Amino acid sequence: MTIKLGVPSKGRLMEKTFDWFGARGVSLSRAGSDREYAGVVEGIGGVELVLLSAGEIPRELAAGRIHLGVTGTDLVREKLGGWEQKVEELAGLGFGHADLVIAVPAAWVDVDTLDDLDAAAAAFRAVHGFRLRIATKYHRLVRDFLREHGVADYQLVDSQGATEGTVKNETAEAVADITSTGDTLRANHLKVLSDGLVLQSQATLFRARGAAVTAGERAALAALTEKLGLD
Numbered sequence: 001m002t003i004k005l006g007v008p009s010k011g012r013l014m015e016k017t018f019d020w021f022g023a024r025g026v027s028l029s030r031a032g033s034d035r036e037y038a039g040v041v042e043g044i045g046g047v048e049l050v051l052l053s054a055g056e057i058p059r060e061l062a063a064g065r066i067h068l069g070v071t072g073t074d075l076v077r078e079k080l081g082g083w084e085q086k087v088e089e090l091a092g093l094g095f096g097h098a099d100l101v102i103a104v105p106a107a108w109v110d111v112d113t114l115d116d117l118d119a120a121a122a123a124f125r126a127v128h129g130f131r132l133r134i135a136t137k138y139h140r141l142v143r144d145f146l147r148e149h150g151v152a153d154y155q156l157v158d159s160q161g162a163t164e165g166t167v168k169n170e171t172a173e174a175v176a177d178i179t180s181t182g183d184t185l186r187a188n189h190l191k192v193l194s195d196g197l198v199l200q201s202q203a204t205l206f207r208a209r210g211a212a213v214t215a216g217e218r219a220a221l222a223a224l225t226e227k228l229g230l231d
């Protein structure tokens, strides 16, 4: 019986995940060429590597199609309503650190807090006849955060990439996006609100609560978590 381990199929998360498992005696690699999405696991039996988009790993975990998965905490919280019932966090992996933040044009000198944003949003609507637009791909997290902080007079516009460019392109007035070094925000003349931190994320190993039903799968899972030092 094998268990399935989902790992991001490209970029910084894939390489660092391979390093993290390698340091614990479990070697993960791609089979064949860089473009082939099959994986190889060495150092332990009964584990199959599945290479997936980081954004799809939460859904695959929730559906029980993979038993374990590595992805950002931001993506799990965004994509899975009631995520704690669906997955368990086994370990933060210590990389992929990024903050989800609310940012506005640096030129908005009177807007530094969420309260200021709320006031600016009401004024914006009165002047323009439509709600201030916040571009993001994190709809659930941003909506919940702004509701909790009493900001109401806005609309979310979907942006699946290059989100910081939406302000310059005049498709949004503000953004809610991931930042790490802050370089992208600065380059696009945006500033983070002083109380605009929605979530701190890092790459995390998750277990699907609805998977591993057979005794063989449970044994393989226990052997892997022991080898990884997670008991």
Ligand SMILES: Nc1ncnc2c1ncn2[C@@H]1O[C@H](COP(=O)(O)OP(=O)(O)OP(=O)(O)O)[C@@H](O)[C@H]1O
Pocket (backbone or CB within 6 Å): 010, 011, 013, 052, 053, 054, 055, 056, 071, 072, 073, 074, 075, 096, 097, 098, 178, 179, 180, 181, 201, 202
């Ligand atoms: N600049 C960054 N520094 C560190 N981590 C980041 C950065 N940008 C994004 N991340 C994190 O990496 C993870 C994957 O992000 P993202 O969805 O952008 O990746 P992707 O490779 O574009 O995924 P997909 O294949 O689903 O499109 C997320 O958890 C996110 O928080």
Ligand SMILES: O=P(O)(O)OC[C@H]1O[C@H](OP(=O)(O)OP(=O)(O)O)[C@H](O)[C@@H]1O
Pocket (backbone or CB within 6 Å): 160, 161, 162, 163, 164, 177, 178, 179, 180, 181, 182, 183, 184, 185
């Ligand atoms: O604070 P920084 O270090 O500048 O990093 C932040 C940028 O990194 C991510 O984008 P990514 O490179 O994944 O591209 P994307 O915009 O297409 O998602 C994120 O969406 C920001 O744009």
